[in-house]
Amino acid sequence: MAELSYRDAVAYGIAQEMRRDPALVMLGEDIAAAGGVFKTTVGLVEEFGPDRVRDTPISEQAILGAAMGAAMTGIPVIAEIMFSDFLAVCWDMIANEIAKSRYMTNGQVSFPLVIRTANGGGARFGAQHSQSVENWAMMIPGLKVVAPSTPEDVVGLMAASIRDPDPVIFFEHKSLMAGKAEVPDGEIVDELGTARVVREGSDVTIAALALMVPRALEAADRLAENGISAEVIDVRSLVPLDTATLLSSTAKTGRFFTVEENPRLCGWGAELVSIISEEAFWNLDGPCVRITTPHIPLPSAASLEDLALPSVDRIVETVTRSVDGGGSA
Amino acid sequence: MPTDPAYDYALRPPRLPDPEDRSLDDAPIDQETRLALYRKLQELRQWSKRAHDLFLQNLVKGTTHLSLGMEAIATGFGMALKPGDYTFATYRGHAHSLARGMDPGKALAELLGRENGVLGGKGGSMHLTDVEKGMMGSYAIIGAHLCIANGAAWSAKMRGTDQVAVAFFGDGTTNIGAFHEALNMAVIWKLPVVFVCENNLYMEYTPIDAITAVPNPAADRAGAYGLDPIIIDGNDPDAVYLAAVDALERARRGDGPSLIEAVTYRTGGHSRADPAKYRPEAEVEAWKDRDPVPVYHQRLLRIGVPEAELGDITREVAATIDAATEFAKAGAHPGEETLMTEVWADGGSAWRN
Numbered sequence: 001m002a003e004l005s006y007r008d009a010v011a012y013g014i015a016q017e018m019r020r021d022p023a024l025v026m027l028g029e030d031i032a033a034a035g036g037v038f039k040t041t042v043g044l045v046e047e048f049g050p051d052r053v054r055d056t057p058i059s060e061q062a063i064l065g066a067a068m069g070a071a072m073t074g075i076p077v078i079a080e081i082m083f084s085d086f087l088a089v090c091w092d093m094i095a096n097e098i099a100k101s102r103y104m105t106n107g108q109v110s111f112p113l114v115i116r117t118a119n120g121g122g123a124r125f126g127a128q129h130s131q132s133v134e135n136w137a138m139m140i141p142g143l144k145v146v147a148p149s150t151p152e153d154v155v156g157l158m159a160a161s162i163r164d165p166d167p168v169i170f171f172e173h174k175s176l177m178a179g180k181a182e183v184p185d186g187e188i189v190d191e192l193g194t195a196r197v198v199r200e201g202s203d204v205t206i207a208a209l210a211l212m213v214p215r216a217l218e219a220a221d222r223l224a225e226n227g228i229s230a231e232v233i234d235v236r237s238l239v240p241l242d243t244a245t246l247l248s249s250t251a252k253t254g255r256f257f258t259v260e261e262n263p264r265l266c267g268w269g270a271e272l273v274s275i276i277s278e279e280a281f282w283n284l285d286g287p288c289v290r291i292t293t294p295h296i297p298l299p300s301a302a303s304l305e306d307l308a309l310p311s312v313d314r315i316v317e318t319v320t321r322s323v324d325g326g327g328s329a
Numbered sequence: 330m331p332t333d334p335a336y337d338y339a340l341r342p343p344r345l346p347d348p349e350d351r352s353l354d355d356a357p358i359d360q361e362t363r364l365a366l367y368r369k370l371q372e373l374r375q376w377s378k379r380a381h382d383l384f385l386q387n388l389v390k391g392t393t394h395l396s397l398g399m400e401a402i403a404t405g406f407g408m409a410l411k412p413g414d415y416t417f418a419t420y421r422g423h424a425h426s427l428a429r430g431m432d433p434g435k436a437l438a439e440l441l442g443r444e445n446g447v448l449g450g451k452g453g454s455m456h457l458t459d460v461e462k463g464m465m466g467s468y469a470i471i472g473a474h475l476c477i478a479n480g481a482a483w484s485a486k487m488r489g490t491d492q493v494a495v496a497f498f499g500d501g502t503t504n505i506g507a508f509h510e511a512l513n514m515a516v517i518w519k520l521p522v523v524f525v526c527e528n529n530l531y532m533e534y535t536p537i538d539a540i541t542a543v544p545n546p547a548a549d550r551a552g553a554y555g556l557d558p559i560i561i562d563g564n565d566p567d568a569v570y571l572a573a574v575d576a577l578e579r580a581r582r583g584d585g586p587s588l589i590e591a592v593t594y595r596t597g598g599h600s601r602a603d604p605a606k607y608r609p610e611a612e613v614e615a616w617k618d619r620d621p622v623p624v625y626h627q628r629l630l631r632i633g634v635p636e637a638e639l640g641d642i643t644r645e646v647a648a649t650i651d652a653a654t655e656f657a658k659a660g661a662h663p664g665e666e667t668l669m670t671e672v673w674a675d676g677g678s679a680w681r682n
Contacts, residue, residue, distance in 0.1 A: 025487065051487070057517070062476045062510035069480020069494070072465065073415070075487055077480075092507075096470050097477065105458040105466065106449040107671035141680075142672055165674035193682060241681040275681075 001184055007177040009151035010040035010116070013158030014078060016187060018048050021076060024162065027054040027063055028080025028116075037082055038118050038177055060086055064093035064115065071113040072101070076162065084119040084133045084171060091136075098167045099142030111167045114158075119147065120211055120261055121309055122175030127297035130174075130305070132261035134209065135268050137169040138238045144192060145238040147171040149213035151181045153236060156190030164192060173210040193240030197249065201231035204255035204319055207246060207272055209235045212259040212310060219259075219315035226316075228323055238268050246272060247280050254285035257319055259310050264295040289322050291315055346562040346592070348618045353567045354631055366408055366566040367629055367639065371646040373400035373424045374622050376433050379650050380423065380440055384601055388658070389440045393454040396424035398564075398596030401621035402527050403428040405569025406495060409577055415465045415485075415494040417478040420455035421527075422467030425497055429464040431457065433649060434656030443660025450663040451671070465494075472507030474498070475524060479515050482522035482580075493580040495523045501532030503546040512554045512588065521580035523573070524588045527563060529595040534607055547590035556588045563591030564621040567628070594619065 004012060018024050026044065028036075032055045035042035045053040056063050060081055067079035081087055087094065094115070101109055121130040137145045144166055148154045154172070161168035198213065199220050208216035213234045220230035231249050235242070250256045256276045258269030273288040291310045299305055358366075377395045384393065396403065399421075407428025410416065418425040426436055431447060439446030440454050447459055455469040465481060468474035478496035485492035502508050503526060515522050526547035530537055543549035548558035559576075562568045569591060576587035594616040598605035618624075626639060672678035 023487075054518075057510070057513060059510035059514060061473065061507045062479065062514040065473060065476020065478075065507070065511065066480040066483055066514065069465075069477040069482070070484040070487070071480070072477075073481045073484040075484045092470050092473055093476070097468065097473050101466060102674070103672050104448065104452040104456045105460070106451045106667070107676065108448075108458055108460045109466070110674040112674075141678075239680050243681045 001182050003180050004151045004183045005178060005180045006151050006154055006172075007038060007040055009154035009183060010158065010172055011042055011044055012183070013155035014041070014044060015047060016155065017159055017162045018044070018052065024076045024078070025052045025054065025070070026078040026080070027056050027066060029056055029058055029082050031055060031080050036080070038172070038174065040172060040177070041080070060090035061093055064090045064098065067113050067115070068093065068098050068111060071111040072109045076112040078114045078116060078162065081115060081117040083129050084117040085128050085131050087117060087133060087136065094137070094143065094169070095140050099140045103142060110165050112165050114161045114168045114170050116170045116172060118174045119171035120173045120175060121298050121305055122211060124300055124302050124305060126300035130298040131263075132293070134171050134238060135262040135266055138268050138271070139266065142167070143239060144168040145171070146192060146236065147173070147210040147238070148236060149173070149176065149210050149234050151179070152183045152188065153190065155183060156188040157192070157236065159189040160192050163189070168192070171210065175211050192237050193242055195236055195242035195245040196234045197231060197245065198234045199230065199232040201229040201253065203229040203253055204257060204323060205231045205233060205246070205249040205253045206257045206259060206315070206319070207233045207235050207269065208259040209238070209268065210261065212261055215310065215312050216259045216315060218312045219319070222312065222316045223319055226320060228319065230319065243275055246276065250276055250280045251283045254283055255323065256284065256288045257322070258290045259315055260290060260292040261309060262293065264290070264292045267292050286322060286325070289318060291318050345615065346564055346619050348624055351631070353565060354628055356567045356571060358567055358570060360632070360634065362408065362570070363567070363629060364634065364638070364642070366404055366570065367625060368642050368646060369404045369407055369428060370400055370566055370622055370625060371643055372433065372649065373403060373427055375646050375650045376427055376436070376653070377423060379654055380437065383437070383441065383654070389454070390442060391453055392600045392602065393440060394421040394600050395597055396421055398616070398620060399527055399529055399593045400424050401566045401625070402497070402525065402563045402569050402591045402593060404566045406525065406573045408570055409573035410463070410495065412463065413490070413492050414463050414577070415478065415481040415492060416463055417465050417474040417481070417494065417496040418467045419471070419474065419498055420467055420469040421499065422455070422457050426457040426459060426464050426467065429459065430462045431459045431464055434653035437653050437657035438660045441657050441660065442662065443657060444663040444667070445656065445660035449667055451667070471502050472505040475502070475511035476507055476514070478522050479511055479520055482515070482520035483518060485521055491581045493521045493523060493577050495525060497525045497527060499532070500526060500528040500530070500537040500546045502526070503550060504541060512550070512556070512586070515586040516554045516556065519583070519585040521583070522586045523576040523580060524586065526588070526590045528590050528592050531595065531599070531608070533599045534603065545590055547588055551588045554588070556586065559587065559589045561589060561591050563593030564619050564624065566621065566625055596620070
């Protein structure tokens with residue numbers, strides 16, 4: 001058991017897999033000698049060499065094209081896109097090429113590749129380096145989408161993503177990088193498509209992702225002080241989606257909330273609420289409520305960004321008001 | 330077959346190829362290879378014409394982009410490529426697919442949307458793929474597949490094979506960012522990849538010179554990436570073959586990528602929706618004299634191949650295309666059992682438990 005930061009867990013998880021599979025390679029901007037702009041790849045080029053940990057030009061289409069071409073010809077690949085906002089630059093590669101080609105070719109090709117990217121706000125970087133875009137990826141058929149919230153999950157879900165034969169978009173949250181937690185010794189391999197109940201409760205279910213998980217947990221502590229027992233679910237994997245865990249929790253509590261960092265419209269929670277409404281409607285004691293970033297580009301100033309992202313206060317207030325019958329946020 | 334490196338297959342100004350040009354009659358290509366080139370050229374031509382006929386019979390839905398007039402490029406490269414090499418094409422990818430050995434019946438069936446199509450009807454005209462034959466896909470968004478070809482070349486290099494990846498694309502592609510990203514990466518990583526620009530003078534409906542900063546859309550950009558500017562007669566299977574052999578050998582030697590501009594002409598419109606009325610009649614007429622099929626036919630006669638032998642090849646190909654047509658038409662329309670398959674590597678499409 002060692003204490004690892006979320007940031008260090010990224011390189012730790014990748015190293016575990018690169019030691020296991022000598023064919024696995026990695027490419028991206030500033031990932032080799034520089035160790036990544038978020039220092040998530042420190043030490044990898046030293047251990048695995050520049051042929052397996054390759055620096056690239058600022059050419060996001062070329063990065064993902066190379067990843068795709070290598071993956072479809074037998075080389076498993078990890079590609080880094082520095083900020084998730086930059087996925088828009090190479091969205092054709094993701095949405096049209098990587099995601100669709102297996103289906104279009106009736107299964108002739110597959111893509112064992114992971115696209116890692118730093119996602120989310122809280123760093124005061126402004127609208128082009130801060131957005132949570134996991135909902136972009138979630139809506140594309142053919143992509144798997146993962147967003148861990150703890151160092152151990154970074155390692156385990158990284159391994160699961162790398163070993164998965166399909167393309168996975170792996171969102172690492174910028175504002176979780178410095179957080180530390182114990183990580184067990186030995187090989188860690190998790191499973192995609194599994195949500196985790198991170199706090200048990202009986203009155204409300206709160207589904208959260210990435211940075212919103214610790215906020216939901218803190219809110220749950222405060223709600224408990226007010227007599228509301230909240231069950232918190234770390235969704236972890238948007239595709240595949242562990243609906244069984246969400247549905248069974250809601251059946252128990254009768255109340256369902258999401259805490260989402262993505263902008264409001266078509267955020268991932270909208271799909272979850274839709275599933276709960278269709279399949280657990282008769283278990284509900286009140287409306288499903290989404291707590292999200294408003295439908296705006298993220299502002300830069302600390303005070304404004306803090307107002308935009310779902311806060312512990314907002315979660316507590318929204319859940320309390322809803323349980324008291326006061327309607328939604 | 331090794332080429333004579335001193336042999337000049339390059340197209341010199343004026344760029345319009347001269348149908349009377351006999352300089353390649355004595356090119357270092359043996360007769361057996363040339364007959365194989367002729368057979369392939371016939372196959373691509375007759376297949377494309379048949380695809381067009383099937384449109385007119387309303388058997389092909391959606392759209393299609395034929396290579397009529399441009400078949401010499403796929404023919405020459407198809408002959409020079411080795412099994413195991415990788416081909417990446419655009420939506421105008423029928424000829425390149427057939428040139429790598431895709432079954433002509435399965436290719437036609439795919440255009441007809443039948444379950445015996447090479448993609449089971451899931452891809453259609455713009456996405457012909459046959460991985461077993463090295464045909465790694467037809468990509469219908471301009472530019473992307475140059476980057477993907479780099480990846481296959483990178484993979485071959487990492488695996489220590491002598492495979493080469495070839496990406497075919499149109500002149501219009503040279504104005505999109507992915508073209509430039511791909512060339513730069515191929516050069517800095519010294520990848521075994523060949524980029525082949527099929528310059529048919531039109532970006533869809535617009536003359537390429539009206540929307541491009543330089544006269545030769547690919548060759549004039551080569552220098553920006555430290556590559557040689559190579560322009561060839563894309564209507565001459567021999568010229569293409571010689572250029573292909575050179576570029577492939579260079580890649581296999583570890584000397585990195587090449588960029589070849591093959592000048593050609595699209596006999597028809599951009600797609601089935603395009604009657605191509607925007608082209609000057611004189612230009613269309615001038616290029617008719619440079620149609621690769623009769624021009625190559627004449628070359629083979631000049632070097633002593635009997636007319637009867639060429640006639641036999643033409644008839645044999647026609648029989649193949651007829652059989653392919655029957656095969657395609659006999660296919661069933663795919664049903665529900667395949668709709669939800671092959672999103673994931675496990676064969677399924679489940680996104681939840």
